[in-house]
Amino acid sequence: MNPLHFGKSIFFRWPWLTAIMMGLTTGLCAAAVAGENPFHVLLIMIKAAVGSPYDVGMTLVYTTPLIFSGLSVAVAYRAGLFNIGAEGQLVVGGMAATAVALRLSALLPDFAADTSFSGKAAGMIVCGLAAGLTGGFIGLMIGYLRARRGSHEVVTSIMMNFLAMAFTSWLVLEKFHSTDTQNPETSPVGNAFKAINFRGFDGAPVTIWFVIGILTAGLIAFLFDRTMFGFRLRACGENPVAATFAGIDTGRQMIIAMALAGVLAGFSGLGDILGGAGRFRIGFSSDYGFTGIAVALLAGGRPLAIIASALLFGALHKGALDLDFETDHVTRDLAMVIQGCVVLFASARWFNRIKSP
Amino acid sequence: MNILFDFEWLMSSLRLALPLLLAAMGGVVCERSGVVNIALEGLMIIGALAGAIVVVATGSQPLGLFGAMIAGAVGATIYAIFVIYGRAQQVVAGAAFNMLAIGVAPFVTKAIFGISGGTPGAEGIANNQEFSRMLLMGVTGFALVVPILIWWILERTRPGLLLRFAGEEPGALESAGISPRKVRAAAVVASGALAGLGGATLSVLLSSSFARGMTGGRGFMALAAVIFAGWRPIPAAIVCLVFAGADAAQIRLQGSDHFVLGFEIPVQLIQALPYLLTFIAIALRSGSARVPRYLGREA
Numbered sequence: 001m002n003p004l005h006f007g008k009s010i011f012f013r014w015p016w017l018t019a020i021m022m023g024l025t026t027g028l029c030a031a032a033v034a035g036e037n038p039f040h041v042l043l044i045m046i047k048a049a050v051g052s053p054y055d056v057g058m059t060l061v062y063t064t065p066l067i068f069s070g071l072s073v074a075v076a077y078r079a080g081l082f083n084i085g086a087e088g089q090l091v092v093g094g095m096a097a098t099a100v101a102l103r104l105s106a107l108l109p110d111f112a113a114d115t116s117f118s119g120k121a122a123g124m125i126v127c128g129l130a131a132g133l134t135g136g137f138i139g140l141m142i143g144y145l146r147a148r149r150g151s152h153e154v155v156t157s158i159m160m161n162f163l164a165m166a167f168t169s170w171l172v173l174e175k176f177h178s179t180d181t182q183n184p185e186t187s188p189v190g191n192a193f194k195a196i197n198f199r200g201f202d203g204a205p206v207t208i209w210f211v212i213g214i215l216t217a218g219l220i221a222f223l224f225d226r227t228m229f230g231f232r233l234r235a236c237g238e239n240p241v242a243a244t245f246a247g248i249d250t251g252r253q254m255i256i257a258m259a260l261a262g263v264l265a266g267f268s269g270l271g272d273i274l275g276g277a278g279r280f281r282i283g284f285s286s287d288y289g290f291t292g293i294a295v296a297l298l299a300g301g302r303p304l305a306i307i308a309s310a311l312l313f314g315a316l317h318k319g320a321l322d323l324d325f326e327t328d329h330v331t332r333d334l335a336m337v338i339q340g341c342v343v344l345f346a347s348a349r350w351f352n353r354i355k356s357p
Numbered sequence: 358m359n360i361l362f363d364f365e366w367l368m369s370s371l372r373l374a375l376p377l378l379l380a381a382m383g384g385v386v387c388e389r390s391g392v393v394n395i396a397l398e399g400l401m402i403i404g405a406l407a408g409a410i411v412v413v414a415t416g417s418q419p420l421g422l423f424g425a426m427i428a429g430a431v432g433a434t435i436y437a438i439f440v441i442y443g444r445a446q447q448v449v450a451g452a453a454f455n456m457l458a459i460g461v462a463p464f465v466t467k468a469i470f471g472i473s474g475g476t477p478g479a480e481g482i483a484n485n486q487e488f489s490r491m492l493l494m495g496v497t498g499f500a501l502v503v504p505i506l507i508w509w510i511l512e513r514t515r516p517g518l519l520l521r522f523a524g525e526e527p528g529a530l531e532s533a534g535i536s537p538r539k540v541r542a543a544a545v546v547a548s549g550a551l552a553g554l555g556g557a558t559l560s561v562l563l564s565s566s567f568a569r570g571m572t573g574g575r576g577f578m579a580l581a582a583v584i585f586a587g588w589r590p591i592p593a594a595i596v597c598l599v600f601a602g603a604d605a606a607q608i609r610l611q612g613s614d615h616f617v618l619g620f621e622i623p624v625q626l627i628q629a630l631p632y633l634l635t636f637i638a639i640a641l642r643s644g645s646a647r648v649p650r651y652l653g654r655e656a
Contacts, residue, residue, distance in 0.1 A: 084452065149640065154395070154448070158578075159581065159632050162632040163629055163633060290456065293449060294453065297449045329467065331467055333459075333462075333467075334460065335460070337461055340455075340456035343452070343453035344450055344457065347439065347449045348450070349444045
């Protein structure tokens with residue numbers, strides 16, 4: 001076979017692979033321009049991402065929120081909506097979980113101190129409900145405004161992001177501020193509410209929420225491909241006019257999709273908050289909500305591919321952290337450059353002859 | 358209240374409106390041609406960065422502003438290549454572009470100045486306060502004229518007509534032998550220059566260096582203003598001015614404690630006031646805006 005032809009066929013068959021390669025190449029070229037050996041940079045990043053059990057663990061820690069936020073963006077996108085508000089939803093969801101856990105810790109000290117499996121499971125369900133309901137409520141509001149009042153969801157979500165930041169920082173500083181430190185964070189939640197951690201990662205707080213994320217991705221995949229609900233969502237996203245004529249209430253689908261997207265985004269921060277210190281810290285999310293857009297797009301909106309995509313971006317994030325002190329000329333921001341390039345190349349359809357979702 | 362809304366307040370509103378207004382005008386031009394521009398934020402970052410670098414290199418503020426326009430236009434060209442010729446999903450590509458800009462800014466400052474937090478302050482400007490003030494007034498005047506100019510171009514000239522066709526009915530342009538893609542590309546590049554200038558007002562006129570996170574979501578606010586104003590330049594400018602006015606009032610209110618019916622109003626609520634008002638205004642407004650028909654669709 002002609003090697004050129006072979007290369008071409010790979011380009012077209014796996015556009016996501018092309019996007020990753022081109023994004024990585026662009027980023028490393030930028031590093032080379034800045035005066036670093038690109039292979040050295042790549043090696044540092046790979047070592048920092050998967051070099052030791054602890055590094056693998058931290059990569060999974062960063063992957064966890066991205067699975068949820070990626071799923072959130074994908075669900076909204078399925079219905080033709082763009083959830084740029086995952087950031088706000090995950091912050092408010094995380095805050096709600098922390099607030100409920102703190103109040104319950106104060107009210108029921110016995111329950112909060114219960115570290116048996118059943119106690120932890122109950123704590124997890126309580127936190128999950130709080131986060132899912134508040135995130136879902138925000139999504140519902142945005143979906144309702146879009147479907148029934150015609151307000152553009154991008155604009156309302158952006159406003160919601162700003163409002164979420166202001167609201168949570170007020171709650172943290174004025175209502176739940178930690179008594180033992182001056183940092184902008186809450187007091188630690190009771191032990192029952194701390195997420196179950198996996199051992200074997202040398203102390204990296206990989207929590208049960210990572211597993212829940214994978215299971216959720218499976219559930220969403222089932223919803224998308226095997227249920228009427230998934231079909232209606234897609235109909236509404238791909239051709240709202242046809243969907244309306246087929247008797248589907250597109251507004252209703254939009255509201256449901258946005259609410260579900262909000263629920264998923266609400267879960268996004270829980271692994272971080274309940275896993276390590278058990279505190280809500282202002283600014284704990286390093287743009288998980290926005291990176292979710294990248295995760296969902298690279299996966300083409302397919303829930304199971306989102307797991308792989310989130311792993312890639314998690315590894316990229318963890319890998320770039322070491323660049324700060326291992327190199328002289330580039331910083332962790334290289335991760336953002338590579339991410340941006342990967343998504344740009346993935347969104348363009350030069351190599352993709354298949355109709356995108 | 359008389360103390361709150363005085364001449365001083367008006368001037369600080371105008372200053373705060375400057376970056377928002379210019380970026381919003383870029384947004385109008387771009388979106389009317391049918392290209393969604395979430396990338397405004399990233400273009401502002403690029404403009405702010407380039408402006409600060411040029412000022413450090415040359416010591417001249419006007420050159421800094423000019424350099425920012427060029428940089429914004431170049432950045433927008435990249436965006437246009439992906440969105441128009443790569444047929445990328447526009448919102449996604451815009452979000453990716455923002456990510457890229459956020460990552461590139463510290464990368465560039467690290468490569469040039471050895472620090473990733475921003476650019477060093479430019480010394481020359483402090484000696485020339487009078488000129489800075491004149492320049493700020495000049496640019497403010499320009500920013501207030503731009504919406505009218507854009508309205509005139511869009512509604513009264515042939516290029517404006519072509520631009521609107523690219524957004525409403527690109528097929529008609531095609532039939533007339535004009536490439537809607539080229540029209541759109543021109544619009545995107547022009548919007549990049551405007552957004553870049555808007556970003557540079559932050560780093561060149563309103564302060565003297567670039568700092569990480571400097572734009573603080575103003576690109577998104579500008580986009581919100583454009584959509585809220587129904588993609589019309591003059592209403593969009595008014596929305597920006599009102600928002601900046603609320604922002605200026607917010608900054609002044611922060612200085613003291615405020616009580617309503619015996620409850621203390623938290624400072625975060627005051628800070629969030631402009632966003633809260635925008636959200637309520639959007640929620641109460643019925644969705645009758647005239648969306649460009651081919652907005653977000655391929656030409």
